[in-house]
Amino acid sequence: MDHFTLKVKRSTRGQDSDSTQAVYSVPMVAESMSVLDAMLWARGNLDSTLAFRCACRVGMCGTCGVRINGREGLACRTLVSTEIKYSGLVINVEPLRHLPVVRDLVTDPGNFYRRLTDVIPSFQPADLDAAPVAIKPDSSERLTINPHRECIYCGLCYSACSMAGEDREFLGPAAFNRAFALVSDSRDEAGTERMKAVDGRSGIWSCHTIFECTAVCPKGIPITQAIQGLKRKHFFRKVQSLFRLGRPS
Amino acid sequence: MPNLNSTQGLGNGGFWPWFLQRVSGFALIFLVGVHMWMGHFSGLQEVLDGRREELVLYEVVKLRLAQTAFIVVDFALLALVLYHALGGLRSVILEWGPAASQSRSVTLGLILLGIVTFAYGSWVLLHFILA
Numbered sequence: 001m002d003h004f005t006l007k008v009k010r011s012t013r014g015q016d017s018d019s020t021q022a023v024y025s026v027p028m029v030a031e032s033m034s035v036l037d038a039m040l041w042a043r044g045n046l047d048s049t050l051a052f053r054c055a056c057r058v059g060m061c062g063t064c065g066v067r068i069n070g071r072e073g074l075a076c077r078t079l080v081s082t083e084i085k086y087s088g089l090v091i092n093v094e095p096l097r098h099l100p101v102v103r104d105l106v107t108d109p110g111n112f113y114r115r116l117t118d119v120i121p122s123f124q125p126a127d128l129d130a131a132p133v134a135i136k137p138d139s140s141e142r143l144t145i146n147p148h149r150e151c152i153y154c155g156l157c158y159s160a161c162s163m164a165g166e167d168r169e170f171l172g173p174a175a176f177n178r179a180f181a182l183v184s185d186s187r188d189e190a191g192t193e194r195m196k197a198v199d200g201r202s203g204i205w206s207c208h209t210i211f212e213c214t215a216v217c218p219k220g221i222p223i224t225q226a227i228q229g230l231k232r233k234h235f236f237r238k239v240q241s242l243f244r245l246g247r248p249s
Numbered sequence: 250m251p252n253l254n255s256t257q258g259l260g261n262g263g264f265w266p267w268f269l270q271r272v273s274g275f276a277l278i279f280l281v282g283v284h285m286w287m288g289h290f291s292g293l294q295e296v297l298d299g300r301r302e303e304l305v306l307y308e309v310v311k312l313r314l315a316q317t318a319f320i321v322v323d324f325a326l327l328a329l330v331l332y333h334a335l336g337g338l339r340s341v342i343l344e345w346g347p348a349a350s351q352s353r354s355v356t357l358g359l360i361l362l363g364i365v366t367f368a369y370g371s372w373v374l375l376h377f378i379l380a
Contacts, residue, residue: 166344205267206344234264 002028004084006038008050009094010104022047028080035083035091036064036075039105051104059218062154066105067094072156072216096159112155115171119179119197124190133187141186148181148226150219157213157223169202173213173223176204180226183233195234204230266336273333280326287313314377327370335359 006026011019024042036054043050054064057076064075069087083091099107135142157173158164164172171179179198183191198204204227213223288305295301313319339359342348348355 163344166346199264201263203263205263231267235268238264238268 004028004038004080004089004091006042007090007092008039008042008104009092010050011101012103013101022050028084031079031081033080034076035066035068035073035078035080035093038080038091039075039093051102051106053106060152062152062156062218065096065154065156065159067096067159068092070094072096072160074154074156074218077218096155098159098161098164099155107155109155111168112153112158112172112174115169116153116175116178118171119175119182119194120190121175121178121182123182123185124188126187126189135186141184144229145181145184147221148177148184150221151177152219154218156216156218160212160216162210162212163206163208167202167206170206171198171203173227176207176230177221177223177226180229183230195230195237198230199234204234266340270333270336270340273329273336277326277329277333280322280329283322284326287319311377311380314374320374320378323374324371327367327374331363331366331370335363 003025006024008022008024009019010022024046026038026041029037029041036057039050039052040054043052052064052066052075054076055061056063059074059077062074065072066075067073068075068078069083069092075093080091093105095101095105096107099109099112102108135145151174153174155174157177161170161173163170176198179194182188183194207224207227209224209228211224214221214225217223288310292301292304292309296304314323339355342355343352
């Protein structure tokens, strides 16, 4: 059976100074073997202290997000056979960037979720007792919202975003995507507060439109499009407010 | 290693700097086009035919800058190039943690640099216009 090399960046307290690289020789058991399968094999057969998170194993939960050969990806959805084609039988696995490492590949997503709550990520209807008016499936509003509802909050976009690494307060691609989905929904009443939240110094204007978030999203969400959409909405709000100058509201 | 202790609230300062950077960018596409055409292509055939010695001649530039439209275009080009370039530089500098806390000083320094450079550019243009 063919073997490949699995290199995992390990640390005990998340400090680069005490990080080491563990090297495991893992058998290629099937063409469909994922990087997560390799990590599970290494933990089960070679090193039971290797720490990483996983849950659903089918790309639904977003728990197993790591950097694989320098690129963010879900370990369960990344095939070993694809990776070793380009990396010479070596797979490097590192924890996600811009989040504190708890141990090995386990990161603390606290800041990622805190930034998400800044944009009020839940639907805010005008009347809690009234049933929400349905948006027709073929309407342009629904077609605008739909791709942005698929987020599983895996944090890959946050890790790939260079601005998130520079500014801890930067809201990040996932928060912008959620905000866009909700401000595009005519039934939602918190649009003004959300637009105010994304307009701050650490908001949408800091995004340099590099498309890294979109490139790594495991759900194929056009996140950059959402950020541009928020900028467009903000622009039209500004224009509207300029024309209202001097008029009684 | 992620910069987890980075300065909070970086960024280039909101909607207006972002918007004006784009507006100046679009205006520059037009103005640079006019500048390049007039300066480097409009008399190219004459040079190729041997009717003119060089493409960029002092007299040609002087004649061009005797027209109000070209005076406006050149001054607008100078102002917009400086605004766009220094605005971009400000954005880059302010995203660097240590400089972000000195936001006012950085902005003031770049405004001064812009004024000095504009004055120098104007002096060169006026040399042609007033000569």
